[in-house]
Amino acid sequence: MLESLTSLVYGFNIALQPQNLLYCFIGVTMGTLVGVLPGIGPTATIALLLPATFALNPISAIIMLSGICYGAMYGGSTTSILLNIPGEASSVVTCFDGYQMARQGRAGAALGISAFGSFIAGSFSIFGLILLAPTLANFALRFGPPEYFALMVMGLTVVAYLARKSMAKALMMAVVGILLGCIGLDPITATPRFTFGILELADGIGIAPVVMGLFGIAEVLENLGVLTKTEVFAEKIKGLFPTREDWKRCMGPLARGSLLGFFLGLLPGVGAIVPQFLSYALEKKLSRHPERFGKGAIEGVASPEACNNAAVGGTFIPLLSLGIPSTAMTAILLGALMIYGLTPGPLLIKNSPDLFWGVIASMYIGNLMLLILNLPLIPLWVRVLKIPYSYLSCFIILFCLIGAYSLNNSTTDIYVAVAFSFIGLLMKKFAFEPAPLVLAFVLGPLLETALRRSLILSDGSVLIFLQRPISAAFILFSIVFLVAPLFSHLRLGRGLSEED
Amino acid sequence: MKRTKTFAAGLSALFWVAVGLLTCYGATRLGLGSVTEPGAGFIFFWSGLILVILSLIVLADSIRSSEDPVREMGEMNWAKIALVLLSLLLYAFFLERLGFVLTTFVLMSFLLGCIEGINRVRSVGVAGAAALASYAIFELWLKIRLPKGPLGF
Numbered sequence: 001m002l003e004s005l006t007s008l009v010y011g012f013n014i015a016l017q018p019q020n021l022l023y024c025f026i027g028v029t030m031g032t033l034v035g036v037l038p039g040i041g042p043t044a045t046i047a048l049l050l051p052a053t054f055a056l057n058p059i060s061a062i063i064m065l066s067g068i069c070y071g072a073m074y075g076g077s078t079t080s081i082l083l084n085i086p087g088e089a090s091s092v093v094t095c096f097d098g099y100q101m102a103r104q105g106r107a108g109a110a111l112g113i114s115a116f117g118s119f120i121a122g123s124f125s126i127f128g129l130i131l132l133a134p135t136l137a138n139f140a141l142r143f144g145p146p147e148y149f150a151l152m153v154m155g156l157t158v159v160a161y162l163a164r165k166s167m168a169k170a171l172m173m174a175v176v177g178i179l180l181g182c183i184g185l186d187p188i189t190a191t192p193r194f195t196f197g198i199l200e201l202a203d204g205i206g207i208a209p210v211v212m213g214l215f216g217i218a219e220v221l222e223n224l225g226v227l228t229k230t231e232v233f234a235e236k237i238k239g240l241f242p243t244r245e246d247w248k249r250c251m252g253p254l255a256r257g258s259l260l261g262f263f264l265g266l267l268p269g270v271g272a273i274v275p276q277f278l279s280y281a282l283e284k285k286l287s288r289h290p291e292r293f294g295k296g297a298i299e300g301v302a303s304p305e306a307c308n309n310a311a312v313g314g315t316f317i318p319l320l321s322l323g324i325p326s327t328a329m330t331a332i333l334l335g336a337l338m339i340y341g342l343t344p345g346p347l348l349i350k351n352s353p354d355l356f357w358g359v360i361a362s363m364y365i366g367n368l369m370l371l372i373l374n375l376p377l378i379p380l381w382v383r384v385l386k387i388p389y390s391y392l393s394c395f396i397i398l399f400c401l402i403g404a405y406s407l408n409n410s411t412t413d414i415y416v417a418v419a420f421s422f423i424g425l426l427m428k429k430f431a432f433e434p435a436p437l438v439l440a441f442v443l444g445p446l447l448e449t450a451l452r453r454s455l456i457l458s459d460g461s462v463l464i465f466l467q468r469p470i471s472a473a474f475i476l477f478s479i480v481f482l483v484a485p486l487f488s489h490l491r492l493g494r495g496l497s498e499e500d
Numbered sequence: 501m502k503r504t505k506t507f508a509a510g511l512s513a514l515f516w517v518a519v520g521l522l523t524c525y526g527a528t529r530l531g532l533g534s535v536t537e538p539g540a541g542f543i544f545f546w547s548g549l550i551l552v553i554l555s556l557i558v559l560a561d562s563i564r565s566s567e568d569p570v571r572e573m574g575e576m577n578w579a580k581i582a583l584v585l586l587s588l589l590l591y592a593f594f595l596e597r598l599g600f601v602l603t604t605f606v607l608m609s610f611l612l613g614c615i616e617g618i619n620r621v622r623s624v625g626v627a628g629a630a631a632l633a634s635y636a637i638f639e640l641w642l643k644i645r646l647p648k649g650p651l652g653f
Contacts, residue, residue, distance in 0.1 A: 052642040168561065172516060172554045175547050179523060182547075186530075186540040193530055193540055194523075217588070224580050224615070390616035391626065394608055397584075398634060401591065406644040414592035422585055429576075430512045448543045460536035 004130050011357025015365055020060050020358065027064035028366045031071020032374060035078070036381045038085050038389075040396045042072035043438075044216040046332045047208040048403030050339070058340035059355050063362040065336055066316070069329055070122060070363065073272065073309045074370045077114040078381050081107055081301070090272040090308040093280045097293065097300030104296050108239035113250055113298055114305040115374050116242065121258040121306035122367040125313020128262050129320075129360055133349065137321035140346035145457060146464050149450035150474035151324060152443050154481070155268030159436045161481040162274050170436045173427075177437040180205055181444025188452065200412040207335045209404040209413040210441060211328070213420025214427075214434045216400035220393045221425050237382070240375050242298070250302035253283050257306030265314020271327035271435070272311035276304035313363070320348060320356060324443070328435050331442035513559035516551060523548030580615055587611065599649020600639070604631040 014020060034045045046065050053061035076088030081098035094114065101110040143151070156174045163170030183194045184204030195201040242250070257279045264275040283303045284293045293300050318324045323344030325331035337344045342352055349356045404417035427434055440447075458464035466472045524545050533539025591607045608627035612618045618626070638644045 051644050052638070055643050166558060166561065168554050168557045172551060172558065175551045175554065176516075176519075178547050179544060179551070182543055189540050191530060191540040193544065194526060221581050221584060222576070224577050224584065390618060391612070394611040394616065395630065397588070397611065398604065398608060398630060401588065402634065402638055402644075402646075405595070406638065406646070409645055409647075411592045411595055414595070415589065418585060418588045418592065421588075425581070426512075430509060444543075451543065452538045455535055455538055460534065462535070 004134060007353060007357045008130060008361060010353070011359075011361035012365075014059060014354055014358035015063065015361035020063050020362060021365070023056070023060040023064040024067050024362045024366045025369060027067020028071035028074075028370050029373070030064075031068035031073075032075035032078075032370065032377075032381070033384065034068070035072035035075020035088050035091075036384055037075075037392060038079055038083075040219070040399075041088055041215055042068050043211055043329045043332060044400065044403070045072075046329065046336070047211040048216075048399050050208055050332070050336055051403070051406035053336070054339075058337075058342060059358045061340065062333070062336065062355060062359050063366075065333055066359055066363060067366045069333070070309060070312050070366065071370060073305075073312055074115065074118050074374055075381070076308075077118070077301075077305050078111060078378065079385065081110045081114065082382060083385060090276060090311075091305075092273070093276045093304040094301055096280065097295070097297050100294065100296035101298065101301065106239070106296065106298075108237045109242050109246055109298065110301050111237065111378055112240040112375065113242045113246060113302050115240075115371055117250065117254050117257070117302045117306040118309040119367050119371040120254055121261060121310040122313060122370075123364065124258040125262045125265070125310040126360060126363050126367070128310075129313050129316055129363075132266070133317050133321040133356075136317060137346040137349045140322050143322075143346070143470065144468070145450040145453035146468050146471040147474070148324075149447060149454055150465055150471035150478070151268065151322065152447045152450065154474040154478045155318075155324060155326060156436065156440055156443065157478040157481045158268055158270060159439055161484065162270065163433055163436070166431065167485050169432050173432050173434070174436040174440040177440025178444040178447060180210070180437075181441040182448055187445065187449055198412070200408070200410055204445070205416060205441075206404075206407050206413055207332055207438075207442060208407045209417035210420050211332060211438060212400040212404045213417040213422075214424040214438065215328070216403075217397055217417060217421030218424030218428065218434075220396050221421060222428055223389065223393065237378055240378070246298050249299055252286075253279075253299040253303035254306045256282060256286075257303035258310040261307035261310030262314045265311030265326075266317050268318055268324055268326040270311070271315060271329075272308040275311045276307045279303045279307035316363075319344065320359075321346060323348065323446075325439065328438040331439050334442055509562035510559055513555045513562060516555035517559070520548045520551035520555060523551065584611065584615055596647040597649065599651060600646040601631045601635050602649055602651070604634065 015024065030045060030049070031042060034040050034042055045068050049065065049068070053064065056064075072088055073090060076086060076091030077094045077098065080086045080091040080094035081102050084095050084099040086092045086095055098110045098114070101107065160167050160170035160174055181204070183201060185191065185202055186193055192202055260279050260282065261272070261275045264270045264278070265272065280300060280303060283299050284290045287293065287297070287299065315326050315330050318326050319330045319334060323334065323346070325334045334344055342348065342355065400417060401414055404413045405411065407413060424434055454464055455462070465475050527541030527545035527548060530541030530544065531539035532541050532545050587607060587610050591603055594603050605627050608630045609624050612623035612626055613620055635646065639646045
């Protein structure tokens with residue numbers, strides 16, 4: 001514990017350097033902006049800004065990209081409360097009561113509790129990150145290829161289990177993601193695989209064009225001619241500080257939301273979307289007046305907002321301590337770490353303590369920046385929301401094209417982004433979820449290497465995954481998640497879908 | 501209506517069956533190796549096979565299920581979508597030939613004017629500003645190399 005605190009002080013020394021402070025500020029502001037704007041999310045934004053960070057040192061770059069992740073959670077709630085449209089998928093639940101509060105003239109209190117709740121939960125999850133990540137990294141030093149393979153399989157199974165519609169479809173997308181991720185030269189024999197003679201594909205398909213297509217352009221195509229005019233509810237927002245009565249009602253939900261979000265965010269594949277639904281359902285169940293939920297209950301805003309922010313902190317733990325991303329957003333951060341020449345995994349904390357502790361300290365500073373800046377900036381975000389979607393959509397497309405091109409300065413990546421935007425649109429039409437595909441796309445090459453090494457290690461015996469206790473436990477959990485849908489009442493995702 | 505949707509869902513599952521089978525075939529050509537020493541096609545073969553099995557499950561599910569297998573997505577303007585996709589492909593084709601600023605100006609004018617229906621003067625003005633501003637931000641400030649055309653920008 002004392003060692004962690006000393007390291008954290010070291011981290012603050014790094015994060016407080018003027019350059020890092022500036023990039024933290026840019027990150028959280030960009031994050032809030034994309035959180036506020038419906039149609040472009042943090043995943044696409046990180047991919048877009050990735051090439052721009054090549055000139056930076058890796059610490060400043062990761063500080064900025066992380067700022068986008070948690071800044072988006074703050075921004076998403078603004079759109080949910082004022083527009084009844086979630087700025088982010090992880091702010092869907094905030095619409096239920098946040099918009100109702102705005103209709104009752106309490107938009108200020110809803111925005112205020114959401115900002116304070118996000119700050120409290122963000123701080124809690126950073127504390128958890130400090131405590132858990134180094135411990136988990138030490139534990140993960142015992143991991144060999146079989147454990148990594150089993151852990152990745154479990155992560156993909158959890159993503160599929162949490163799918164809102166068909167689990168089989170989500171698993172299909174995970175398999176397609178693995179296939180796409182493995183395109184390129186074979187890591188052992190250097191044989192070109194499924195490159196169809198296209199030289200640019202020898203290095204594999206880039207993550208940026210895939211994300212730009214699936215999450216950026218596809219979203220715009222879906223909304224072509226649908227979203228025409230946005231109506232911002234609150235004209236003048238006042239009373240941003242919640243009253244004493246509001247605080248009294250929200251203390252419990254904030255604490256429960258933070259705990260639930262953080263621990264669920266830790267699990268590979270869970271992310272920030274599912275925990276907020278669960279926290280809302282939990283508060284509704286625990287409330288003495290459940291009938292107030294959906295009609296402007298402030299607890300219905302506090303808990304999910306705390307939950308989604310804490311979950312983001314939680315998702316950083318498997319990324320930084322195991323090198324395993326658990327969401328599409330952290331999958332891109334993993335790609336970024338590799339591009340900067342860092343090796344994500346248990347040795348990251350030991351080999352690059354400046355990066356690990358610098359990023360953690362910057363998260364605390366970033367949360368504080370968001371709290372101080374966000375409330376006074378709400379009128380500005382309201383004005384941003386008044387920009388017609390017809391303009392925004394064209395700019396989103398342009399930024400996605402630039403983002404896709406600039407990673408390798410190759411127009412092939414633009415063709416890939418356009419192809420994936422069409423695929424993404426069809427996926428939406430046929431109810432296939434893109435998140436398992438992106439996660440498996442990043443994990444695919446790692447999974448393949450771990451599988452092949454495990455088989456070489458065991459002389460071809462697949463029993464190696466069951467003979468080692470840690471990998472056996474992961475495989476067991478994967479089987480449980482695969483079998484659970486047979487007992488339909490155990491399907492969490494389906495329940496969430498009905499909750500929608 | 502429900503029958504049409506089931507047909508569409510079944511068709512999408514069959515598409516994935518075909519993708520899975522083609523992947524398996526391609527993988528065998530790459531060489532599967534053995535369990536003790538997996539080859540370049542090993543992961544593709546097994547992933548392709550799993551994809552075929554899952555697609556068949558989805559196919560069976562779409563026939564049996566009482567739920568709508570295809571999502572209602574509101575009024576989708578497929579003609580506009582096709583035009584946007586075509587314009588993006590043309591953008592990729594001309595980007596390195598004509599340069600970033602000119603190609604971006606033409607694309608943005610088209611998207612704003614023809615797709616979003618914004619009046620001509622405004623769409624041309626916004627497109628020009630967008631092309632120049634994005635060039636200034638990405639090329640001059642963020643030092644991302646954008647393609648230069650015959651005019652040098």
